[in-house]
Amino acid sequence: MLSTHSEQPVSAPAPVPVKIIVAGGFGVGKTTLVGAVSEIPPLTTEAAMTTLGAGIDNPGEVTTKTTTTVAMDFGRITVDESLRLYIFGTPGQDRFGFMWNELTTGALGAIVLVDSRRIEDSFPALDFFENRDLPFVVAVNQFSGHLPHDLGDVRAALDVDPYVPVIATDARDRGAVKETLLVLLDVVLQRAMARAGAR
Template sequence: MAFGRSSSSGPSDRQGTPSADATAGGAAQAAASGPADPITLKILVAGGFGVGKTTFVGAVSEIRPLRTEEALTEAGRPVDDVSGVERKTTTTVAMDFGRITLREGLALYLFGTPGQDRFWFLWDELAQGALGAVVLADTRRLADSFAAVDFFERRGIPFAVAVNRFDGADRYPEGSVREALDLDPSVPMVECDARDRKSVKEVLVTVVEHAMTMATGAPEHAAT
């Protein structure tokens, strides 16, 4: 398992996106003001190619998820890095979209980002108005998560890391994964099964709670 990451590559850091603090602050105020119109929050699901983003969104969405997958072709081989996921035959070319109601009056819109380098330009648009994000990680290819971690750190978008438990993948102590990703101690990290609705929902609850805590300035519990 490689350690360390560099901010020299990844999605661009274009200015002009509303801050995550402003988005989360408005949501926190609305949640505290009592009964009102249903609150809808935007959550991004990011990570490297083949890490399970499409599966994650599909497992929990209460509507038929919107998917923009296209077949991988020989023409794309020179630019599409499929190392470690050679069996994957499709790739997301725009986004995945789903919706889940966490509780009465609170729904999440889930936007899965494309994982291939050539589609990183879309991340700026998808990040508009996001409350927070999930960075899915595969311990066999942690370096593929560096770009997503760097992107959300630079933009100040609250995020949690969810280690997707792939069948047959080695398990590592949380501290080792944190060190490899160079995570701030305040960033939550959890394990999940991207195929399991309950597991995915727990990840989303963690992200929302983390974002609300950052917005209100309340003391944060130690990451688990």
């Protein structure tokens, strides 16, 4: 324990963090999207997680513990000296589900990044955010500058609620990613104002 008792930070007070989640299947462009708007090159952190392995589906068997490493890419945007936005890219596979509680606690909302050729990769994320009632937008990544499928077809296949925006984006393009973030923030704002009005 330090003898000096000052709890004041060295410089200005540390900024308060808020976060947005980017979810989607492997290789869909999450890290690229984060990097397009982040003020720092995307960083990767790893969490060694102990999780219950076999035996869940077969109660008679001995349950084993296994350790899995979860990698998470993220970037940040300084809003002002007292507010900082973190954007977390998270793997969407089922086996990472146990990390999503920590990810979504206190999150503003989420972008579900979709490759329209492999839309089923986004289903775990959609199910989770719907269950959590977390605001989200579906952003269909335009690989090589065009969409292989019509957005209406993608919406029909994803079966999301009518009020969930389904938009095209380009994870490599700063302007397109900014627009995607703004669409999400607009959904979040509308919901916040509706709540405030209902009070």
